[in-house]
Every structure is written in C-alpha cells, then in structure tokens.
Amino acid sequence: MNSFLKNGKGILLAYDQGFEHGPSADFNDQNIDPNYVIDIARKGDFTGLVLHKGIAEKYYDGKVPLIVKLNGKTNLPKSEPVSTQVCSVEEAVSLGAKGVGYTVYLGSAHESLMLQEFGEIQEEAHEVGIPAIAWIYPRGEAVKNDTSPEIVSYAARAGLEIGADAVKIKYSGTPETFSWAVKAAGVIKVFMSGGPKAPTDETFLGQVKGAMDAGAAGLAVGRNVWQHQDPAKMAAALKEIIFNGRDVGKALEMSVAQ
C-alpha cells in the first residue's frame, strides 16, 4: 500500500459515482468532466485516484497513483446487490494502476460470488505485486443498519481475513466505535468512506477527524471534495487533519489561509 501512502497516511479521491449512482444524482456541469476531478486530485496532492477502467483508459494522465475499481454496478436493479468484475487485474495494470479495488456487498444474497471473485483478484494482484483494496459495504435485506459499530467492524475484519491490503468502510459514528473497527482490521490500512456530501464542512471534517483519531490510515473521498464549491480548500483541510493531525477548527483555518 506504500504507493498510496505518505508517512503511513493517505487520501484517495474516488470518482466512480457516475457508474454507481448515475450522473444526474451527483454531478454538475463541472464535475461531470473527469478532467476536472483528475485535476483536483493532482493539485490537491491526493495520494491515490480511484477510477473505473473506462475513465482510466481515456483520461488518466499518470500524475496521481491510480487504483482501478475492478467491479461495478448501477443503482437501478432492486434485487440483492451484486457487483461483478468488469476489468481484469492485467488490464488495470496496463492502464497504469498501482492498485486495484473491488466492492464486496457483505450480507447480500450474492455475497459468496463477490467473496470468491475478490479471492481470485487478490491472488492475481499479489502475483503482479500490487495491493488489493476491498470496499466492504454490508448491504441487502439482511443488513438493517450499515453504519452500526457491529457491522462496520465486521466489514473491517472481513477485509483483513480475505486478504485485502486495505479496506474502505463507512464511519460508525464515533471515534470509540470506529477504533474497534480499526482494531478488527489489524495491520491492514483502514480508509474511511466519504459518502454523500455532508450538510456542512464541519460535519464531514469532524467525521474524518474521528476516524483518524480512531487509527484510520486515511480517507477515500469523492463527493465531499469534488461537489464542494472550493475543492482545493476542502482538500487542504482534509490534509491538515489526515497528515498533520490538526483538529477541525485549525484545519479549516489553515485551509483558508492557503
């Protein structure tokens, strides 16, 4: 995972929402353009950029270390969630990836299919010497609350046991509960999932600070940065929290000063 870390911490910019949620839900005239977001990643010194293979192939410029998401789905089908592989490890590497990502919908009726596919991907990734990062999202009829401490720590632990080198999981609400998830993940890196745009900067930064205090390695963020009216400022604030351990107020202050 060192390709995506600076002093053991990292901030990944994720831009797969056009496929996962559709362009209408999340995008505007600016951020619908991959160049706009790739530019944010570069200027903001993000330590990683997460793209599906199509955008990687057509837009990626080699500046920010690339993670190719290997599976994907739309949010249209109403059945139990399943996301299957659309890009091979080999192809990802040929597109410049230094790591691969894969989403497992833990608890879905199709869980076993995704666990199996991740198992194969993880072995292929390690064979070519790159990390396999697991997006572990408990979801489906059997999952009542996907941010409860129990379910978030389960996601973290599953990531460790199936061989992921890092996990991306949702925030469980408090540093205390999230630190249990971080413990469950053991030596692998935990990235908090940014989620939808938060109502205020303080709210979101507070969650990130909570996750970092709990021992997270960093953040995988999308909409809270590239939907922000000033992505550079938000990126600056996040970096103050993630890399320099600032608290929210100080981080916001310093980000304005930049």
Next chain:
Amino acid sequence: MNSFLKNGKGILLAYDQGFEHGPSADFNDQNIDPNYVIDIARKGDFTGLVLHKGIAEKYYDGKVPLIVKLNGKTNLPKSEPVSTQVCSVEEAVSLGAKGVGYTVYLGSAHESLMLQEFGEIQEEAHEVGIPAIAWIYPRGEAVKNDTSPEIVSYAARAGLEIGADAVKIKYSGTPETFSWAVKAAGVIKVFMSGGPKAPTDETFLGQVKGAMDAGAAGLAVGRNVWQHQDPAKMAAALKEIIFNGRDVGKALEMSVAQ
C-alpha cells in the same frame, strides 16, 4: 472509432432486428433480404454496418465497415432481459469486423452478467485493436421510463465508465437533456439510437438534428431507413444533418434534389 467516422461524425446502419424483434414485426418482402439492406448501406455511404454473425458470414461484402453485434436475444421471453454472447471477438474479426457491438440492459436483474461479459469483450477487442461499442438500454422492471433524461444520461455515463469506445443510446426528447447525456459520455462517441419507424420523416429528422445539436457523433439507424419507401432519400437527408449540420427543412429539400 475512426474506422466508423468521417470528420468525427458517423451514421451506422443497423440490421439485427430480425433476431431481436422477429421478421414479422419489422420486415417486408424487400427488406427481409439482407442484400437489400447491405445495398442501402453501400449506396448511402453509411460509415458502418451492424450485423449479427450469421448475416455477416453469409452476406457481408466488405464494402461498408462492419460492426458485428456479439450478443442477442429474441423478444419472446417475458422475464428480466438478458442477452448473452453468441459470437467471439476473434470470430467477428475473422468475418471482417472493424468493431464489435454488445448490448447491456442496464437495470435488468441480469445487469451484472452483461456488464461482466462486456468487460471481457472490451479487453479482447482492444487487444486486437478494434473498438467496443456498447448499446446501453436501461430496461427491466426497475426501469420505468427508458427515455427520461436521467436514465439516458446514466446509460451514456455507464458506457464511458465500463470502457466503451462509443455508446448507442435512445434520444431523451430534447437537445437540452441530450446534451447532458453527451457530456456524461465524455470523450467517447455518442450515437443516437434510431428506434422504430417514426410517423413522419420530419419527426425523425428532428430528433436526429436535436441529438447532433446536443453533441452526438451521429446515428445508429435501422428501421427509419430500410423501412422507408425511399431509403436513399432518407439517407441523404440524414447525412445532410449529421455531416453538414443542415436543419431539417434544408436537409429534406436537399435530399429530394439528389
């Protein structure tokens, strides 16, 4: 995609309806004969011709650049739509294809199967140096309206993210909404899907003009040309709009003059 473009624009003649809808629904004594349609493509200077492998193998004459549709289904089963691969990339190339097409029924309960299959096809196509073109048709119980701006732009974006080099999508009704779909598709080419025979030429040409004004690369058309009583005239009008940017009235006028 340059094999199928002239100054960045293209007009593809599609002739897979005998399989997809059956010969009774769409055909008459003339257009049931593949030679009749291939002839239209040639005489009308279409920039691409879309065939299933059987017709390609038995009729294709090498004149108009060929796209082989790699998957297909009939319209008989009433279950959630699924269309699986019936022709390999290798076979398509051996039949003279300069590109391959594949339909993804986005939103179907079987979406993941088609996304996965397209993922593999796209990699194989790029390995042999030809484009992979995605027919992206949101369909199934979860899709209420397959021409709403939201769903059409979702189709376009999905095409970009899964690595298609061009996407064939339905028209969303207005240039304004379609331009959002074109934006969602980014750098890949957007072809408007012709659909069933329109009541009048003006109606259909108006849609095409709308799509072109919105930034489309062109049109993939079948029935509105080869069901037309004067396919050459319709082709001429379409080309005036697509390649020369004429408006509908002028295009019709010039097509008569030819």
Next chain:
Amino acid sequence: MNSFLKNGKGILLAYDQGFEHGPSADFNDQNIDPNYVIDIARKGDFTGLVLHKGIAEKYYDGKVPLIVKLNGKTNLPKSEPVSTQVCSVEEAVSLGAKGVGYTVYLGSAHESLMLQEFGEIQEEAHEVGIPAIAWIYPRGEAVKNDTSPEIVSYAARAGLEIGADAVKIKYSGTPETFSWAVKAAGVIKVFMSGGPKAPTDETFLGQVKGAMDAGAAGLAVGRNVWQHQDPAKMAAALKEIIFNGRDVGKALEMSVAQ
C-alpha cells in the same frame, strides 16, 4: 451443407426420439432397434442421419452422412425447456459426423443459455469445416402457438442470424406462410421438421409438398418414416416430392410402383 444435399435438396432421418420423448411413446419392437432405423436410412438413400452420440458410437456404420445432435433433454421436467450440450464438436467428428445439430428453445426462460452454447458450437464446427444445424423450436410459457406463421418465421430468421448453416423448423400450415419463413432464413437451408406421425400419408406428404413449394431445402423426418408400416414406400414418396418435385398423388403412386 453440401454433405447432406443432392442438387441442393435433402432428406434427413432423425432418430433422437428415444432420448427426447422416451421409448414408450414412439417405439415398437422393430424401431426401438437402432439398426432397423439406420437400415431404413441406408436403403432409402437418405442424405443425412441424425443421432445422439451414444447411438452414433455404438451403431453408426458410416453409410449415410452423419449429424450428431450435441444437446438433448428428456420430456420429464415440467420447468421452462432447457437442453444443454452433452457431446463436444470434437467428439462428434471423431464419431464420423459430417455436421452437428443443436436445439434452441427460443422463447424459453433459458433461451440465452442455449443461444450462447450454440454460438460456441457454431464457431467450433466452422473451425473444423462442418456445418452447424439449428433445431429452432420456440417453446415455453411465453410461446402460445409454436406453428403460427410469425413464430415459425422468427425461428427461421433466428437461425440465419446466429450463424446456423441450416435450420429445422416446424411447418406453419400453408405454403404461403412457410415461404415467408424460408425468405426469413435467407441463404441458409430450411428443413421442415417432420413431427409426430400424421394420421394419413396424404396429410404428411401434403405438408412436405407445401414446404417444398415454399422453398424449403428438404425434410428432417423421424416418426413419419420409421413408425410407418412401410418405411421404404414412405421414403420413396418423400423423395419424389423433395428431389423430383412431384405432387402428392403422383409421389404416392410412384412409391407404390417401386
């Protein structure tokens, strides 16, 4: 398909009913013996013989050109029809096959599985230089009437588009409607499916005559020959219609004279 044609016409003897319908439904003490039927094919100068691999392996004598049916099912399960591959193209060739057959239940909920399998078989068959013949039988809950002109022509067209070199389809009732099916099949050969034993010879021969008048290449027949009390006579009459264009009365008359 030339291996199975004489002046462009052909008559195939099919003997897969023991597997498809069970021996009790169709067989008696004589015709349950494969040698009896293979003998009919040889003596009757049939241009092709259709067997499953087991009977081909144990009984086939190399006299009449062999088509091995590659898939099969029993009539016991009541679910949507599905027939999967039980013999490889390679194995069929090693048994002496000059062509392979495969049944697609168009309209079945499992249609896509069979289309995909046929697609692979067709490519393998063409690689080794033998024809792939599609038995296209629309069937399943979505198919109300499998001999309607619409459905029969759909079957014919699907055969053409998926790359079959010949199709075996049911008779649609009249020469007029069947000629539309033949047109839909384009350049590939259309074989009328014999079906269950007809009440009178005239009835059956009339259908065959109708199919031939409509442009069929010939007939794939089983029970109407080998359940007949005088198979040689029936074969003679059929050949008069198929190869010499006789009408039913003349054909019957000549068959008696032989």
Next chain:
Amino acid sequence: MNSFLKNGKGILLAYDQGFEHGPSADFNDQNIDPNYVIDIARKGDFTGLVLHKGIAEKYYDGKVPLIVKLNGKTNLPKSEPVSTQVCSVEEAVSLGAKGVGYTVYLGSAHESLMLQEFGEIQEEAHEVGIPAIAWIYPRGEAVKNDTSPEIVSYAARAGLEIGADAVKIKYSGTPETFSWAVKAAGVIKVFMSGGPKAPTDETFLGQVKGAMDAGAAGLAVGRNVWQHQDPAKMAAALKEIIFNGRDVGKALEMSVAQ
C-alpha cells in the same frame, strides 16, 4: 465393459450408501467398515466394486475391479435432486479405477446439469479407455413412479443415447416390462439396481431372476448383500442366477450347499 464381465455377465458390489443415505440408515457395526465390504466383494468373486473416491483412496486393495462413482449427494436437501461431480476421471484412474460411474436424476429440474456433466465425463473416460457407467434414476417432482415400465425403459434408453457403456436402473416389476427396458438400452449392458434390503431372500432373488430372464447383464447390489446375515450365501445364490441361469429355488439350494 469387459473389465467388469465374465461371459458377458456381471455382479457389481456397490458401497456408496454411507454418503448417499448416511451411515445410520443402512449400516451396522460390521458393514460400516469398508474392509468388511471389500472383503465380501473379493471372497464373493464380484466382477466389480463401486466406491466413492475417499474409500477407494483409503481402502481399495486392487483385488476386485474398481468403479469410482464420480458424483454424489446426501439425502438431506429436500429440493429437486442434483448430484455434481466430486472426483475427476483422471483422479479415479489414479486410484485404480477400471471404470467410472455417474448418477443422472432424469426428470429433475437439474437434469440438464447432470446430463452435461455426464457428457464430459463420458468423453474423458473414453479418451483414457475406460467405460462410463450411468446410474439413471428418474426422480423429482415430475416423476410420480420411478419403477413404472415407461420410466424404467426411458432411463435405459437415455443411457444408451448419452453414450453410457452400461446403465444401472431399477427393476420394473416383471420380466416382460423389464425386457422392454433392456431392448431400449440396445447393445449397452443393463444392470439391475439392487435397492434397499428386500423382506426375504426369495423376493430379491426373484427380481434378479426376472431381470436376467429379461436380458439384463447383471446386478449392481449393495444392501441386499452386505446387510445380509450371510453375505457369502447371498452372493453364491446371486451368482448361480446371474452366471449359471439357475432359478431361485435351485440357486438358494446350491448356495446353502457351498
């Protein structure tokens, strides 16, 4: 099949019931030990021994020709029966098998899966020069009576058509009806399936005599031998019937005399 025949007849000892039915249903302190049963096979001059791979690997001593059953299931699931491959042909051969067995639950909703798997196994077995023996058991919701003459003969015929070298089928109740099943199987060998322990020796031997009179090649028996209080006596009686054509009374008499 000559590895398992003596003058064209054979008697196979089957010992897969611990997996198929569980040890509590069929076993006692003696016959739960594979050595006990293998010993019976050896001392009783059985012409074949049927084992799953685990018992073959750990107990088989090379004395009686071995058939490895390649698929299996427990009797626990209540859904439509399906039994998938648990041992490869290659592995079976490495364990000393001179033949392989596979069960097809004809009429099950999963029939096609088993037919396909048997198809592949049969080809692999023939490639390495050993016979493929089909246990054909019509079963599932669609099968009302699995010993009716129609269904038993269907099983036999299906075995022939899919390329089995021998079939194991249930007894249809009378020699007359079973002889139809034997006819349906054509040149391949028919083994009557022994089934559960019969109430009296006479009952069971009568069935075997009936099957032999009907033309069977022999018997595949398990519980009626190794659950018997005197397996050697029962084996002796069976051999008198199968190999020497004795009637039941004489066979019993001679078996006592041994």
Next chain:
Amino acid sequence: MNSFLKNGKGILLAYDQGFEHGPSADFNDQNIDPNYVIDIARKGDFTGLVLHKGIAEKYYDGKVPLIVKLNGKTNLPKSEPVSTQVCSVEEAVSLGAKGVGYTVYLGSAHESLMLQEFGEIQEEAHEVGIPAIAWIYPRGEAVKNDTSPEIVSYAARAGLEIGADAVKIKYSGTPETFSWAVKAAGVIKVFMSGGPKAPTDETFLGQVKGAMDAGAAGLAVGRNVWQHQDPAKMAAALKEIIFNGRDVGKALEMSVAQ
C-alpha cells in the same frame, strides 16, 4: 495428516471467527489481535493453527503448522448457507500451509456446489502432497438438529467418502454416539469441533474427554481457548486429556500445577 499430529493425536487452534461470526460476537481487546492468538498456539504447543489467507499472509510466523481455510462466509445472509472458495490451494501453500481446510454445509440447498468445490480442492491438495481437511457442518432448512447422533455420524461418513484426510465435526453429546461417528469416519482422523465458549471448563473438557474416549484424533478449538481468561491453563488441560488420556479432574489439576 502427520504434519498436524503427535502420536496420532492433535489439537488445532482455529481463528477464523472474525470472518465467520464477526469481531463483535466473539472478540475482546486482546483476542481481536491475531498475534495474541498465534502466540497462544505457539506457547501451548498446538499441533495446528487454522487461519484464513489474509491473517496467514499478514501474521503467520511459521512456528505452528498452518492450515489455511480455503472458503468462508459471513453470518449475515439469511438464505441457505453457502461458502465458496476464497483462496486457492497454490496460494495456501505459498503462505506456508501444510494443510487446507474447507467447510461443507451438508444438507444446504447449495450442498452440491460445496461438494464439487471440495472435490477439486482435495485433488489439488493431494497433488501437492498436503491433506485436505473437511469441516462438515450439516445446516440449512432441511437440518433440524445438527448435533443428533444420526447427523453427526453422517457428517463424519461424508468426510470419508469425499476423500477428506480429516474431518471436523460437532460433538454428538455422548461418547457412545460419538464413537459411532468415529467408526463412520473409518481411517480418517476425526476432530471434535470446539464450538462456542462453554459455561464452565468442566463442561467443555468433559465433551473433549468424551470425544477422545470415543476414538477422536483430537480437537479443533477456538473460542474455548482464546476467549478463556487463562488460555495456557485451558490448553494444558486439553493436552492432558488429548495426548495423555487423563480424565477431566486430573487434567484440570495438572493444568493448574503447570
């Protein structure tokens, strides 16, 4: 299995519960750390350590012989249990495994999938010369009581027949009934499954003593050791029972003395 035995007996420490049950159910601040548990295995002279590939890759130190569990699932989905392969045999070996484990949920509607996968794994394991150990857990709607003598002995027998070299099964309640399960397993090794933390040490040790008296090869234990307040003491007591045949009272006494 000799890699995991001392004088034919063995005690395996299993630590896959974080994946199978989640970290909240079973773990505390100490035992959530894989190092803590691996340390217990080493200090307690366990003859085997059972890990999923992720923990093996990141924590395993080569001290205690390693078994990698090749499949896994979470306890979240409520459908019929299915656990598919997430690690290849090859990968397990590269992580230092001297054996592989696989869980079969006997009686599940997905039983056949797991039997088939185990079959392949067993062959691969034997090819590279390591044992395949089957966790056989009857479960699913069809299984009413997974510790009844009938079902436990069925699990043991299934393990033998499908080629496992050792089987891990639940305790059936009494030495008498468990000895029938041991008999059913024949020559393969039977490990009693430890299960959840027992209310008192005496209860658990009594079960282990019962299993050993019944002929088990040993114990595969997790929570009853690493959830214990004094794992070393519990391990000592277990070893007195397993390797030295002590009764429960004596074993507890000696473990205190250590």
